[in-house]
Amino acid sequence: MSEERHGTRRSGGPRKAQEIFDATLDLLAEKGYEGLTIEGVAQRSGVNKTTIYRWWPSKGALLGAALIGARQLDFTPPDTGSLTGDLEALLHTVMTLLTTRPASDIAVSVLGAATQSPELAVHVKNFFADRIALEQPVFDRAVARGELPADTDTTLLMDLLAGAAWVRVALRQLPLDEKDFVARTVDTVLNGARVRT
Amino acid sequence: MSEERHGTRRSGGPRKAQEIFDATLDLLAEKGYEGLTIEGVAQRSGVNKTTIYRWWPSKGALLGAALIGARQLDFTPPDTGSLTGDLEALLHTVMTLLTTRPASDIAVSVLGAATQSPELAVHVKNFFADRIALEQPVFDRAVARGELPADTDTTLLMDLLAGAAWVRVALRQLPLDEKDFVARTVDTVLNGARVRT
Numbered sequence: 001m002s003e004e005r006h007g008t009r010r011s012g013g014p015r016k017a018q019e020i021f022d023a024t025l026d027l028l029a030e031k032g033y034e035g036l037t038i039e040g041v042a043q044r045s046g047v048n049k050t051t052i053y054r055w056w057p058s059k060g061a062l063l064g065a066a067l068i069g070a071r072q073l074d075f076t077p078p079d080t081g082s083l084t085g086d087l088e089a090l091l092h093t094v095m096t097l098l099t100t101r102p103a104s105d106i107a108v109s110v111l112g113a114a115t116q117s118p119e120l121a122v123h124v125k126n127f128f129a130d131r132i133a134l135e136q137p138v139f140d141r142a143v144a145r146g147e148l149p150a151d152t153d154t155t156l157l158m159d160l161l162a163g164a165a166w167v168r169v170a171l172r173q174l175p176l177d178e179k180d181f182v183a184r185t186v187d188t189v190l191n192g193a194r195v196r197t
Numbered sequence: 198m199s200e201e202r203h204g205t206r207r208s209g210g211p212r213k214a215q216e217i218f219d220a221t222l223d224l225l226a227e228k229g230y231e232g233l234t235i236e237g238v239a240q241r242s243g244v245n246k247t248t249i250y251r252w253w254p255s256k257g258a259l260l261g262a263a264l265i266g267a268r269q270l271d272f273t274p275p276d277t278g279s280l281t282g283d284l285e286a287l288l289h290t291v292m293t294l295l296t297t298r299p300a301s302d303i304a305v306s307v308l309g310a311a312t313q314s315p316e317l318a319v320h321v322k323n324f325f326a327d328r329i330a331l332e333q334p335v336f337d338r339a340v341a342r343g344e345l346p347a348d349t350d351t352t353l354l355m356d357l358l359a360g361a362a363w364v365r366v367a368l369r370q371l372p373l374d375e376k377d378f379v380a381r382t383v384d385t386v387l388n389g390a391r392v393r394t
Contacts, residue, residue: 111367112309121370128369156361156381159369163360164353166368171308172325172356173318184353192389 013055013065019045020052021070024062029102033113033120038062064123067110068130072103077134083142087161087186090135094165095182108170132158152193160189210252210262216242217249218267221259226299230310230317235259261320264307265327269300274331280339284358284383287332291362292379305367329355349390357386 014020023044028036036059042049056062067073075097078089097103114121132155139154148154164185168174211217220241225233233256239246253259264270272294275286294300311318329352336351345351361382365371 108309112305114370124368125370128364132369153381156385159361159364160357160382160385163362163364164356165360166363167325167356167360171321171363172329173311173322184350185357188353188357188386188389190389191392192385192387195388195392 013069014047014051016045016047017055017065017069018071020047020062021066022072024066025070025072025106026102028063028109029105032109033059033063033117036063058119060117060119060123063110063120064126067123067127072106073097075134077138079138079141083138083145083147084186084190086138086142087157087190088182090138090158091161091165091182091186094162095169098165098169104170148193157189157193160192161185210266211244211248213242213244214252214262214266215268217244217259218263219269221263222267222269222303223299225260225306226302229306230256230260230314233260255316257314257316257320260307260317261323264320264324269303270294272331274335276335276338280335280342280344281383281387283335283339284354284387285379287335287355288358288362288379288383291359292366295362295366301367345390354386354390357389358382 020041023041024036027040027044031040038052038056038059039049041047041059041062042052045052052062056065075093078086078093080086080089098107110120110124114124135158136154139148139152139157142148143150143152168181217238220238221233224237224241228237235249235253235256236246238244238256238259239249242249249259253262272290275283275290277283277286295304307317307321307324311321332355333351336345336349336354339345340347340349365378
């Protein structure tokens with residue numbers, strides 16, 4: 001992942017943006033959204049509180065920037081040479097995020113808080129839009145290779161893959177059994193995407 | 198939904214089990230898991246605290262019973278005569294639960310709390326197992342009608358459908374646009390389930 005993905009180039013930010021983002025997500029994982037304060041982020045990151053407020057006027061805005069810019073939730077879209085390989089790698093990444101702390105705590109805390117805060121809800125929506133945009137090259141290459149019809153609803157495919165992982169791991173808490181689950185899920189979704197009824 | 202789905206017949210419970218379950222889920226939606234207490238449930242339901250403790254020794258156990266037994270999360274599995282019709286009805290139900298208060302607040306609160314409480318996590322797992330069991334006749338009838346191979350992984354199909362709804366509505370907060378989304382999602386998943394590679 002190139003440097004321009006992080007904070008400063010993409011959305012503007014102070015020199016120590018990465019430290020601020022890291023502190024924000026660490027505190028969220030530890031204390032939840034209620035316990036997250038800009039004062040706490042200032043202490044943890046060693047950046048002056050007024051500097052943080054200058055860039056992000058609320059903790060909702062700061063968390064929104066941290067979700068997109070922080071290392072903990074960063075990922076590089078795969079390029080394995082086949083759509084099946086790429087989607088298996090993407091699903092593997094989602095499963096790992098949802099089962100590894102602190103990313104799993106962050107995901108659940110953010111989701112819970114978004115239902116209470118309309119401002120945060122907008123930032124969560126932007127985060128997922130950012131992820132969908134990052135994944136788009138995987139589908140563009142698949143269309144170019146003739147692996148997928150050009151008019152495929154690729155957002156639906158990602159919702160099916162990520163959603164199955166979410167339900168299985170976070171809601172139903174089944175054992176990961178990951179290799180088989182990943183292969184069967186990608187297989188079913190890709191077969192479904194290729195059939196025209 | 199027949200009476201035996203509720204509390205008393207299924208898992209044993211006091212005479213006013215339904216009122217206790219309703220109060221439990223209402224308080225969860227209002228105050229979150231942290232704010233849920235058996236004392237509060239006793240006050241809201243008008244049932245003596247010691248009676249509640251006799252049946253459910255902890256708030257995790259009480260919430261687990263309420264998730265399965267309460268009216269707010271109740272649903273009748275559809276029987277439209279076709280698998281496509283049944284799955285569209287099921288997905289419609291999931292979308293409605295995830296976008297209608299208090300069910301949507303309950304779902305998010307329970308998920309958040311389950312990551313903090315291993316005891317509650319077991320009850321959440323049981324809740325989803327109960328739902329999967331309720332949905333099984335839909336698939337059994339489809340196999341009997343020749344609409345689906347007998348060895349289909351029906352749990353994966355439900356994870357894909359419910360997961361796509363969850364990601365779209367709860368995480369990405371896209372407008373419901375429900376009719377088209379439901380039809381396209383069921384179409385993709387069923388096509389995927391029918392292809393043998």
